[in-house]
Amino acid sequence: TWTMESFVDKEVERIRQLVGPTAQVVGAVSGGVDSTVAAVLMKRAIGDRFHAILVDNGVMRWKECETVKATLQEKLGINLVVADAAELFLGRLKGVIDPEKKRKIIGLSFIEIFEQEASRIDEELASHGESKIQYLLQGTLYPDVIESISFKGPSATIKTHHNVGGLPEKLKMKIIEPLRELFKDEVRALGSILGVDEELIWRHPFPGPGLAIRILGEVTPSQVEIARKADKILIEEIRTAELYKNISQAFCVLLPVLAVGVMGDQRTYEQVIAIRCVETTDFMTADWYPFPYDVLKRISGRITNEVRGVNRVVYDVSSKPPATIEWE
Numbered sequence: 001t002w003t004m005e006s007f008v009d010k011e012v013e014r015i016r017q018l019v020g021p022t023a024q025v026v027g028a029v030s031g032g033v034d035s036t037v038a039a040v041l042m043k044r045a046i047g048d049r050f051h052a053i054l055v056d057n058g059v060m061r062w063k064e065c066e067t068v069k070a071t072l073q074e075k076l077g078i079n080l081v082v083a084d085a086a087e088l089f090l091g092r093l094k095g096v097i098d099p100e101k102k103r104k105i106i107g108l109s110f111i112e113i114f115e116q117e118a119s120r121i122d123e124e125l126a127s128h129g130e131s132k133i134q135y136l137l138q139g140t141l142y143p144d145v146i147e148s149i150s151f152k153g154p155s156a157t158i159k160t161h162h163n164v165g166g167l168p169e170k171l172k173m174k175i176i177e178p179l180r181e182l183f184k185d186e187v188r189a190l191g192s193i194l195g196v197d198e199e200l201i202w203r204h205p206f207p208g209p210g211l212a213i214r215i216l217g218e219v220t221p222s223q224v225e226i227a228r229k230a231d232k233i234l235i236e237e238i239r240t241a242e243l244y245k246n247i248s249q250a251f252c253v254l255l256p257v258l259a260v261g262v263m264g265d266q267r268t269y270e271q272v273i274a275i276r277c278v279e280t281t282d283f284m285t286a287d288w289y290p291f292p293y294d295v296l297k298r299i300s301g302r303i304t305n306e307v308r309g310v311n312r313v314v315y316d317v318s319s320k321p322p323a324t325i326e327w328e
């Protein structure tokens with residue numbers, strides 16, 4: 001009979017056979033469940049011959065880079081390099097307001113930085129007389145494989161671009177996809193067996209373009225800071241209220257409008273945060289989450305009190321369709 005334990009043993013063996021005794025493997029990690037589970041499996045199979053690369057694109061969440069580093073490197077013992085490219089990404093995003101342009105800039109820059117980092121690792125290995133990088137790990141799941149075959153709209157094609165087959169041409173690497181026969185719930189079960197934290201296993205999906213598509217209008221360092229703080233508060237309160245697992249995806253959107261408010265006897269003219277929380281099984285359709293008022297009230301109070309530059313919070317009551325889950 002098929003069990004997750006037997007899957008681990010078989011897959012580890014298959015990876016060892018495929019990669020052989022000396023070749024090296026690279027893979028991008030994001031802190032999400034798929035890339036993390038794939039990385040842990042790889043570490044199990046070939047140890048430090050697997051090199052994980054985390055690209056800091058400047059639009060990740062609050063302390064996300066540090067958190068991923070602590071989890072993957074320190075806790076799971078994975079050989080990790082962090083490419084600090086925040087300034088480069090933010091520089092290229094300057095003045096850009098079109099959502100698809102943001103996606104394109106981030107997607108292409110990601111590939112560029114990833115390739116750079118992989119080449120650097122390759123050179124370093126060569127200087128130690130070690131074998132070259134010959135494989136690229138991808139955390140592709142079965143639904144991604146299906147999705148890349150059928151067209152499902154603008155964000156699906158980008159997701160495809162990001163997850164399936166869109167990576168390095170130049171490096172001439174062969175692709176390893178240990179999760180390509182698994183569904184999400186199976187990847188979670190696998191992660192559990194491999195010792196990945198429950199919190200990470202149940203993490204809501206986070207888009208490749210990150211906060212850039214949750215900051216409507218121009219993405220500037222100060223806008224990123226506002227979006228990060230608001231998002232942090234939302235997630236904290238949702239966790240405290242023990243609602244995190246009931247919601248499929250929860251995030252804040254920073255709107256490019258100014259609204260009038262009042263603080264003390266001063267008139268303010270500041271930005272608006274929209275809270276977006278949805279319930280869905282397949283992310284193709286979604287319902288807005290019927291948020292308990294008391295929690296909503298606490299979140300709104302905290303955001304307007306703690307996040308400088310925001311004086312108003314609204315709750316998004318749109319289903320998908322006709323709205324999408326993200327605002328961009």
Ligand code: XMP
Binds near residue numbers: 103205
């Ligand atoms: P939409 O907004 O299309 O989102 O209803 C459906 C799911 O896809 C995620 N999403 C993305 N993921 N790159 C990604 O990796 C993207 O460009 C992208 N756009 C949307 C979204 O967060 C939701 O889970």
